[in-house]
Amino acid sequence: MVDGGDAGGGAQGDRLxxxxxxxxxxxxxLFPDLGGRVTDADEARRILAAVPRTARAAVVGAVEDxxxxxxxxxxxxxxxxxxxxxxxxxxxxxxxxxxxxxGWVLGDLDSYDATARALCRASGAVLVSVxxxxxxxxxxxxxxxxxxxxxxxxxxxxDELGGDPAALVVAGDSAGGNxxxxxxxxxxxxxxxxxxxxxxxxxIYPCLDAARDTGSYRSNAEGYFLTAAHLRWFWEQYxxxxxxxxxxLASPLAADPRGLPPAYVVVAGCDPxxxxxxxxxxxxxxxxxxxxxxxxxxxxxxxxxxxxxxPEARQALARLGGVIDSTHENGxxxxxxxxxxx
Numbered sequence: 001m002v003d004g005g006d007a008g009g010g011a012q013g014d015r016l017x018x019x020x021x022x023x024x025x026x027x028x029x030l031f032p033d034l035g036g037r038v039t040d041a042d043e044a045r046r047i048l049a050a051v052p053r054t055a056r057a058a059v060v061g062a063v064e065d066x067x068x069x070x071x072x073x074x075x076x077x078x079x080x081x082x083x084x085x086x087x088x089x090x091x092x093x094x095x096x097x098x099x100x101x102x103g104w105v106l107g108d109l110d111s112y113d114a115t116a117r118a119l120c121r122a123s124g125a126v127l128v129s130v131x132x133x134x135x136x137x138x139x140x141x142x143x144x145x146x147x148x149x150x151x152x153x154x155x156x157x158x159d160e161l162g163g164d165p166a167a168l169v170v171a172g173d174s175a176g177g178n179x180x181x182x183x184x185x186x187x188x189x190x191x192x193x194x195x196x197x198x199x200x201x202x203x204i205y206p207c208l209d210a211a212r213d214t215g216s217y218r219s220n221a222e223g224y225f226l227t228a229a230h231l232r233w234f235w236e237q238y239x240x241x242x243x244x245x246x247x248x249l250a251s252p253l254a255a256d257p258r259g260l261p262p263a264y265v266v267v268a269g270c271d272p273x274x275x276x277x278x279x280x281x282x283x284x285x286x287x288x289x290x291x292x293x294x295x296x297x298x299x300x301x302x303x304x305x306x307x308x309x310x311p312e313a314r315q316a317l318a319r320l321g322g323v324i325d326s327t328h329e330n331g332x333x334x335x336x337x338x339x340x341x342x
Contacts, residue, residue, distance in 0.1 A: 017298030035233035058117040061085040068153040071145040078131040082120040089124035095163030101174030103234030122321025147183040155195020167327040177206025181252035198261040199327040208253040210245025214275035224270040226301035262290040269297035
């Protein structure tokens with residue numbers, strides 16, 4: 001369901017869609033017991049690396065690994081650029097700067113390769129996947145500044161990427177949604193930013209508030225793959241003992257959203273992060289920023305990666321691809337969804 005206003009879905013998301021239950025349970029059985037039996041980040045990464053990958057890699061036009069300049073005094077930022085099929089999607093095209101999820105601790109370019117390919121293929125956009133520094137080795141705000149550095153680089157190299165200067169998009173899922181939102185705060189407030197205006201922000205079940213004090217944190221604390229305990233451990237790794245969770249770059253929900261780009265926010269009803277995604281959507285609307293909420297009451301955190309097997313995820317991915325495509329002046333999608341999201 002896509003809504004340009006307030007979906008009001010908080011009370012609807014208590015039961016998981018039966019079609020999604022086997023996948024949520026399977027993922028939960030393979031995921032490390034973060035904050036319980038598993039407290040070391042390297043151990044958690046080893047456990048996940050040993051899980052066989054079954055998702056098929058969607059075919060795209062080309063893939064290129066490279067490094068882009070990092071923040072001042074920091075190392076370069078590795079990125080992976082995915083280019084759409086030029087025959088199907090003649091340029092110039094939208095350009096998406098994408099930050100992967102994983103609680104700022106897990107996830108990398110390889111583990112998100114299938115997701116990046118699927119989004120590139122669904123949208124026809126050039127997708128720049130960002131391999132930001134991870135916690136706890138590099139705590140807040142290192143990842144935010146890496147994401148912003150990648151945005152600055154992409155904005156300055158749209159001709160090289162084959163991108164439309166009017167169709168720059170920033171996107172991310174989960175913790176990557178946090179970094180996407182925070183990087184836009186930097187772009188808005190940094191007088192040195194010389195890139196083009198961002199046409200759209202895409203936040204996929206974003207993690208936006210270190211307070212972790214919402215109804216969905218309680219009602220969806222366990223039983224839906226991602227748990228409240230996982231999220232507590234992720235925040236501890238990201239912020240460390242001295243980090244300020246109230247800093248708007250850590251918790252974008254605390255930021256003044258005025259002047260930010262139009263948004264498209266995907267929310268899963270059976271997700272501890274549900275309420276903060278909805279709250280951010282409402283805050284944007286209240287500040288006069290256009291925002292569309294794509295609310296899926298029976299889905300769980302991470303469902304979009306299951307587009308091959310879950311019809312609702314497939315539909316959500318197609319809708320998301322259309323919204324990104326619509327940022328291009330000749331985008332094929334220019335109806336209600338694209339208009340609502342900007």
